[in-house]
Amino acid sequence: MPFVDAKDGTKLHVKDAGTGRPVVLIHGWPLTGDMFEYQTVALLEAGYRVVTYDRRGFGQSGHPATGYDYDTFADDLAAVLDKLELEQATLVGFSMGGGEVARYLSRHGTKRIAKVALVASVVAYLLKDNTNPDGVDLSAFDDMKAQIRQDRFAFLQSFAKMFYGVGWVTSPVSQGLLDWTFVLAVMASPMATLRCVDAFGKTDFRPDLKAFTVPTLIIHGTADKTVPIDPSARAAAKGIGGAKLIEYEGEPHGLFATAPDRLNTDLIQFVG
Numbered sequence: 001m002p003f004v005d006a007k008d009g010t011k012l013h014v015k016d017a018g019t020g021r022p023v024v025l026i027h028g029w030p031l032t033g034d035m036f037e038y039q040t041v042a043l044l045e046a047g048y049r050v051v052t053y054d055r056r057g058f059g060q061s062g063h064p065a066t067g068y069d070y071d072t073f074a075d076d077l078a079a080v081l082d083k084l085e086l087e088q089a090t091l092v093g094f095s096m097g098g099g100e101v102a103r104y105l106s107r108h109g110t111k112r113i114a115k116v117a118l119v120a121s122v123v124a125y126l127l128k129d130n131t132n133p134d135g136v137d138l139s140a141f142d143d144m145k146a147q148i149r150q151d152r153f154a155f156l157q158s159f160a161k162m163f164y165g166v167g168w169v170t171s172p173v174s175q176g177l178l179d180w181t182f183v184l185a186v187m188a189s190p191m192a193t194l195r196c197v198d199a200f201g202k203t204d205f206r207p208d209l210k211a212f213t214v215p216t217l218i219i220h221g222t223a224d225k226t227v228p229i230d231p232s233a234r235a236a237a238k239g240i241g242g243a244k245l246i247e248y249e250g251e252p253h254g255l256f257a258t259a260p261d262r263l264n265t266d267l268i269q270f271v272g
Contacts, residue, residue: 004083006056006076008067013060014080018049021114022086023271025052026077028095028120029196030156030185032059035094038260039267046268051089053080055097057192059184068195070203074103081112088114090271094256095227096200098123105211117217117270119263120253122227123205124235134230141201145194152193156185162225165252172258181254209239216243217270219263221251244270 003011015033023043025036033052043050054061056076057068077100081089089112093101098121105113128135147155160166160181164173185193218240220233229247237245246266251259 004053004080006067006072006079008064008072010056010062010064010067010076012053012056012062012076012080014051014053014084016049016051016084018044018047020048021271022049022051022084022089023267024077024081024086024089024091025050026091026093026097026100027052027055027058028097029200030058030188030193031181032184032187034059034184035181036256039092039256039264042260042264042268043271046272048271051080051084051086055192057196058188060187063189063192065191068192068199070099070103070199071107073100073199074107077104078108086112088112090115090117092117092119092267093121093123094119095253096122096196099200099203099205102205102208102211105213106208109211110214113214115215115217115271116212117219117267118233118236119219120221120224120227120233120255121218121236122200122203122232124209124232124239125204125206126200126227126231127202127204128231132231134228134235136201136228136231141197145197148190148193148197152190153186156182160185163252164254164258165223165225172252173254177257206235206239209236212240212243215270216240217266218243218245219248219255219266220245221248221253221255221259223250224253226253
């Protein structure tokens with residue numbers, strides 16, 4: 001079943017492997033479900049069923065002109081879960097994928113869900129305003145969109161270096177992995193790439209936190225320059241009753257690739 005139809009007819013590209021308890025991995029911007037290569041292998045080898053899908057506008061899913069808001073994203077996730085008839089699933093949302101988890105729980109509840117994990121997630125609220133002084137200035141998101149409009153390809157290459165914490169002297173990932181990241185990122189439509197900056201940058205998920213009524217794990221790197229830890233993971237941990245926060249000291253945003261063994265171990269322990 002390579003494709004699932006969203007409510008508006010958009011085709012969502014799905015990969016479904018394994019036969020155990022389902023784990024649904026929801027990717028970050030501007031990548032695809034394939035970003036979870038390390039996690040998919042580890043979870044399959046641990047005996048789980050692993051589902052990944054490409055968000056609308058990204059990867060091999062349909063590239064519509066509209067629908068780049070979290071209500072629509074959450075309904076897309078619901079379409080995948082319903083079509084695959086998943087029960088007792090664990091949702092793992094990375095970066096902007098954490099927003100799907102939060103909004104899905106608000107809109108669709110926990111009938112199909114056993115546990116959720118937020119990994120380097122944008123939840124609770126990124127944008128700096130009077131209620132969120134630790135957030136990110138609006139100018140940062142405007143600058144990202146300006147660079148994307150000017151030269152999306154150059155932006156994606158430079159963004160990947162910050163994403164993985166690459167410096168002048170050392171790099172926690174190989175050039176091959178950087179090249180692979182670029183390939184995944186350029187598969188997205190330019191419209192989706194632009195619209196999602198507003199979606200993950202400006203959506204306030206704090207009202208959704210009360211919908212987290214299942215066991216919740218939060219993992220975030222303390223050196224994350226893409227999604228700062230204070231308005232995201234630390235704020236989410238305070239707002240979600242019983243949530244467990246694990247901080248990865250010194251890890252950047254792309255910790256699924258910079259600390260894969262540790263992340264895999266934590267996820268497998270949590271799911272089990």
